[in-house]
Amino acid sequence: MGKTKPTKKPRGRATVRGIAAAAGVSIGSVSSVLNNRHVERRIAPETVEKIRAAAAGLGYLPNISAKRLRSGGKNNVVLALVTSFEAPIPLVNHFIIALRAAMAAGKFPQAEGAFSVMIEMFPAGRLHELPGLLTGDHFNAAILLNTTAEDDAFLNRSPLPYPVVLVNRLIAGYAAVVEAPETGSRAAEILIRAKRRRLAVIHGSPLTQTTRARVNGFMHRGAELLGRPAHEVMAGKLSETAGYDAMRAFLKRGPEIDGLYAVSDALALGAYRALKEHGLKIPSDVAVVGVGDYEISPFFDPPLTSVGVSHQALAEEASRLLLQQLGGVGAARPTVTVPLTETLRASSGHRAG
Amino acid sequence: MGKTKPTKKPRGRATVRGIAAAAGVSIGSVSSVLNNRHVERRIAPETVEKIRAAAAGLGYLPNISAKRLRSGGKNNVVLALVTSFEAPIPLVNHFIIALRAAMAAGKFPQAEGAFSVMIEMFPAGRLHELPGLLTGDHFNAAILLNTTAEDDAFLNRSPLPYPVVLVNRLIAGYAAVVEAPETGSRAAEILIRAKRRRLAVIHGSPLTQTTRARVNGFMHRGAELLGRPAHEVMAGKLSETAGYDAMRAFLKRGPEIDGLYAVSDALALGAYRALKEHGLKIPSDVAVVGVGDYEISPFFDPPLTSVGVSHQALAEEASRLLLQQLGGVGAARPTVTVPLTETLRASSGHRAG
DNA sequence: ATCAGATGCTAAATCGTTTTTGCAGATCAA
DNA sequence: TTGATCTGCAAAAACGATTTAGCATCTGAT
Structure with missing residues (x-):
């Protein structure tokens, strides 16, 4: 019928193409309708309905990567917090706040202050199964928390192709933030x-x-x-x-x-x-x-x-280190020791602080 | 010189194109080298060095969206946890675990069990400034936490073009999870x-x-x-x-x-x-x-x-609701009331639980 | 009957990357 | 000297979306 291009098979997830095929229109029209631009773009009301019906029928979900790529927003730097399911992450907000602060402070100007944070969680010992970890497809840099011995062995075997900061872990070839040893x-x-x-x-x-x-x-x-x-x-x-x-x-x-x-x-x-x-x-x-x-x-x-060491200090140091590596000052993979905070309170017979 | 294409100006962030221009090679070669495929792809050692130097010199960071788009991994469903900087998020792991469990339980089969979680934080009252919030460029669906009255007003004014679940907040037109009123x-x-x-x-x-x-x-x-x-x-x-x-x-x-x-x-x-x-x-x-x-x-x-209500119950219910909306059962925007848990312990004179 | 302007859509360009294909030149064997 | 094989790279296609340019067709005015 009204097929204008060699229509692809609608395998896998629905795309604008699939919707276009189903509704018998072009992908441009589909996109216009799905973004509610159908008025400016002069799409006929009944076409709008057809497209909406097709999208709903196919269970359409836009591909975020394609959207971001196309609309070229500048905050395309993606940082990840990688931690195991088993461990709590009370540190999450510390890290995000610290990252944001470090960005605002002008470390790593390339990002223009804008970046996204992903949380990736893995079952303890199964870090290697995390999608995108080895290919670098999912983020530009990562902070790794709560790895187990198996995970560490894996990291040691296969160096990750992007900046990484380990927290409270030392592995050769990786930057790390650890608490002072004393x-x-x-x-x-x-x-x-x-x-x-x-x-x-x-x-x-x-x-x-x-x-x-x-x-x-x-x-x-x-x-x-x-x-x-x-x-x-x-x-x-x-x-x-x-x-x-x-x-x-x-x-x-x-x-x-x-x-x-x-x-x-x-x-x-x-x-x-x-x-x-x-x-x-x-x-x-x-x-x-x-x-x-x-x-x-x-x-x-x-x-x-x-x-x-306070979680805050740890997070700040890790963030600083991550952005510094992103800035790409050569292959520096420093280990930073975060100084201790000693707080004397009543449990050791001191006056409550 | 060896320029093969009408070279673009190197404005903005470095791309493979920029590196290719700087090194005097094609973008294909650049990509091969940056992904350590230069052996299989038979790139000459000195070319490899040239490309690496150019990449380092330009401070190249790959565009994650482009990588993900191209390599077409199936876990392209992106869910976001949106919360304010001011509020703690002890719930984060609950949410991630709950989302993962809900996915594994086969709600929303389209994602094939794979998805990414982003954390987006905004200054209280400034939700509207969050990049990608209105355009839907950054995620497919979101759980919104800790919004203020201004944020709520904003949400009321501008409906978001993707599934959203509010936590402990009621706004017309949005699905919500709230604790039982009693x-x-x-x-x-x-x-x-x-x-x-x-x-x-x-x-x-x-x-x-x-x-x-x-x-x-x-x-x-x-x-x-x-x-x-x-x-x-x-x-x-x-x-x-x-x-x-x-x-x-x-x-x-x-x-x-x-x-x-x-x-x-x-x-x-x-x-x-x-x-x-x-x-x-x-x-x-x-x-x-x-x-x-x-x-x-x-x-x-x-x-x-x-x-x-326990954070866990809240997180589970919110996750269920989010995936249900993603599954797209029409325009259902239910409000779910999470039942209360009463735990009697010593602070009210009861025997310690 | 003719032209101007709406109207409704398609086609193509583009975002940044990876992979596949293909082509030229060098090397080698006979 | 002529293929055959290897080397090293460029060109093009593709991922999924949005936007712009452009082309018909229709409407209404003259």
């Missing part, structure tokens, strides 16, 4: 300065690069200063419930402690409850030190002393 | 069942649609059952600090209360501290009810009783 030892020092001698550390299992560094630093410095090893309390995960369960079991087993280091504030909060239930007072019986990864740790009861 | 009244009932008679509610300022509904429901039901109005404690924001400050000032002013409703768990936590500092015990002196928007509220001391 977190654990500083925690030990805080407790020891507070006259604690029988120390314990509570951590998750398995240990990550970061939590292992914290535990090791703590154990090492504690043994060094006290000549005696600290107890190790092993929780299943880094959650409150896991911390509570592990701490409860530990206390029931009998060892007496007067100082506790938690490698996450979630564990600290869980331990709080176990300690209180066991009749122990914080800090008079047991002083507690966390890492400050919960924004509400000042409102724990008692407020939690912590030493660690 | 949150506030249920909170009042919990406190009154716990034999509390002198009630107060603590809330932020300005009130949002949702928090206003909570406050109104609470006040109304409280007055109805007790024949006496509840006190209103007004905090600046929905933060712990604001809650603490407001509650402290209120207690200092003298009114005695025995039941408190907090329209956010953050306010509840801030109020906890003010109450304790004032020598009041929870729940014996003052029972507290929150809304359950903090995952760690079971680990408050004492654990917080709450009535509200």
Whole structure:
């Protein structure tokens, strides 16, 4: 009938072509109607209806890539936050705000301040299955969070063809932002300065690069200063419930402690409850030190002393690093160590901050 | 020289064309080199170097839209989470997980299970400035969170040309997910069942649609059952600090209360501290009810009783609704009310859950 | 009957990229 | 010297959309 071009088979997703074929018009008319330009473009009302019906019938969804390409908007720089499903991302807004701030501050002027942020999530250990990761089809640069050992091995095998910043992970050939390595030892020092001698550390299992560094630093410095090893309390995960369960079991087993280091504030909060239930007072019986990864740790009861890097600092540094690499200053892949913030609060016997 | 085509001016961002012109080769060769296909494509080593140098010199960044368009991957459905900078997004992972689950469950088969998620943030009240919002250039569908009254007015004026789901907001012509309206009244009932008679509610300022509904429901039901109005404690924001400050000032002013409703768990936590500092015990002196928007509220001391909708339920319902609209079942723009979850814990005198 | 202006649509150009095809020149074997 | 094979690259097609230019046909006025 009215076919004007060698019509393609309508396989796959509906496109303007498919609609045009179905309605017996040209793709130009289809586009005009779908963007509500049919008045200026003088499309007849009944044609408009035909096209709308065809689009609805085919379940048309525009191809965003084609739209963006064509309409050539300038904010075509796409940054990605890549994290695993299993890990929470309380950091997301920190990152977006930090990226935006870094852009506004004129790092990476090419983007003209405009960029898009995608979130890509993958099942732990399956980073390699993430579409577009290897081809670079989905984003111009990425911040990688919460990778597992398998993911790290994959990254090590196959370098990604765009700028990447790892957070709390070190892999050769990649830029990274990590917390200062003396977190654990500083925690030990805080407790020891507070006259604690029988120390314990509570951590998750398995240990990550970061939590292992914290535990090791703590154990090492504690043994060094006290000549005696600290107890190790092993929780299943880094959650409150896991911390509570592990701490409860530990206390029931009998060892007496007067100082506790938690490698996450979630564990600290869980331990709080176990300690209180066991009749122990914080800090008079047991002083507690966390890492400050919960924004509400000042409102724990008692407020939690912590030493660690703030999510905000981490996010700012990672953003800076990412844009710097995008700016393309050669092949610099620096590792940036974010300095520690020590916040002394009541949980270690200090005056509430 | 070796110019083969009427070379375009190199204005704007560098493209393969620009690199080709700079290196004196064709764009095909440029593309081959940039994608590390130069071996199979038999590009001479010195040409490879020339192209790499030109690309680096021009600060080349590929246009992601063009890449995706060309390489035609099937996951071209783009969903957006749109929220304001000011509001936290602890919900992000809930939404992504829920969207993924809904996709996997076979809602919206067109996408073949693959889709991308973008996060778009805007300054409160400036939703209308978000690039791509009106044209639909950036995503196929969106979930809108944390809009202000101005933003809502804008949405009301200019209907968006793609499926949208509003969260905790009602605007004519848009699908929405809201919490059940009886949150506030249920909170009042919990406190009154716990034999509390002198009630107060603590809330932020300005009130949002949702928090206003909570406050109104609470006040109304409280007055109805007790024949006496509840006190209103007004905090600046929905933060712990604001809650603490407001509650402290209120207690200092003298009114005695025995039941408190907090329209956010953050306010509840801030109020906890003010109450304790004032020598009041929870729940014996003052029972507290929150809304359950903090995952760690079971680990408050004492654990917080709450009535509200979980972020997870909200996210699941919003995702379902979004995909349903994408599936395009006509122009259905339903408003879905998410049922309440009531969790009785120690803060209202119940046994810890 | 003729021309001007509407009206309604098609065709083509374009966005930036990748891949396929093809062509010229060099190298090699006989 | 003549094919055959290899090298190195250019040209063109394609992805899916939007916009512009242009071509018929119709309407109404003269």
